[in-house]
Amino acid sequence: MSGKEHSYATTVEWTGNTGSGTSGYRTYQRAHTIVAEGKPVIPGSSDPSFRGDPARYNPEDLLVGSVSACHMLWYLHLCSAGGIVVTGYVDHAEGTMVEDAEGGGRFAGVTLRPEVTLAPGSDEAAVLKAHHEAHEKCFIANSVNFPIVVEPVFRTE
Known part of the structure; x- marks a missing residue:
C-alpha cells in the first residue's frame, strides 16, 4: 500500500569554529543553526552535558x-x-x-x-x-x- 509522500528539507550549519576547528574536544563550540526555507532560524547546540550552550535548543x-x-x-x-x-x-x-x-x-x-x-x-x-x-x-x-x-x-x- 502506497500513500502520499511528503518531503522536508533543512540546512544545519555549524557556527562554532572558534578559530582552530575541531583540533581538540574543548577548542570548538557546538553552536549551529537549523534552517528551513522561509522559516525562522533555530539556534542549536548540544546538551550542556556535552559542552553545549544551555540557551540553545539541542x-x-x-x-x-x-x-x-x-x-x-x-x-x-x-x-x-x-x-x-x-x-x-x-x-x-x-x-x-x-x-x-x-x-x-x-x-x-x-x-x-x-x-x-x-x-x-x-x-x-x-x-x-x-x-x-x-x-x-x-x-x-x-x-x-x-x-x-x-x-x-x-x-x-
Missing part, C-alpha cells in the same frame, strides 16, 4: 518537542472533526535518554502530560478516545523506537 529538546507537537496537532484535529471543543492545550512533555558504555545512547521513552481545557458539556469518553487515536496517528510517534506514554488531564471552562 537535538534532544527538539525530539521531545516534535513528539509533543505532533500529538497535539492530531488531537486538536480529531477533536475538531469529532465535535469536541478544546479551548486550551499545554503539554509538559519529558523525555529520558540513556547513555551506553561506549558513549552512544538512545531515548528510553517520552511522557506527554497534556493539560486540556474543554468547553462545557464535552463527552469524557470521546475526549479520552481522541488522545488514544492521536497517538496512533502521530507521524512522529510512528517513527520512533521508544515508548510514548500519554497522561492527559482535563479541565472544563
